[in-house]
Amino acid sequence: MKHPEWLRQAIAAGRVLHHTRQPRIRHNAINLMSLAVLNCGYALVGAAGESVPVWLYVPVGSVLLGCMVFNLFILLIHECSHEMFVFLADPRRSRALNHRIGWLFGVMPFTDYENHWEKGHDHTA
Secondary structure, eight states: OOOHHHHOOOOOHHHHHOHHHHHHHHHHEEEHHHHHHHHHHHHHHHHHHHSOOOOHHHHHHHHHHHHHHHHHIIIIIIHHTTOOOSSOSSHHHHHHHHHHHHHHHHHHHTIIIIIIIITTTTTOO
């Protein structure tokens, strides 16, 4: 099957931009900083419950928390299932660390990380 030209160009660009071709320290710093910002967001929304009126906090806080849980799945749990949240020189250590991080943060939204993400989502495993 012949792919359209735009798709071949997208695949070629993806190969150039692939995370394994980027500096590990930059990749890890971006992901860890994003996780720190996400955790600060959880703390801020939780703390806002003390000072924001209930009529405003319930709808706005619910949407914000929903967005943050979605980001938790996309940023952390999804990336860990592909062994891409943290990227180490040793693939075995990288896999083990991603597994531990995915499992740890999967507990918060009551997610069975191993069955639903590591085995269920990543069909290459």
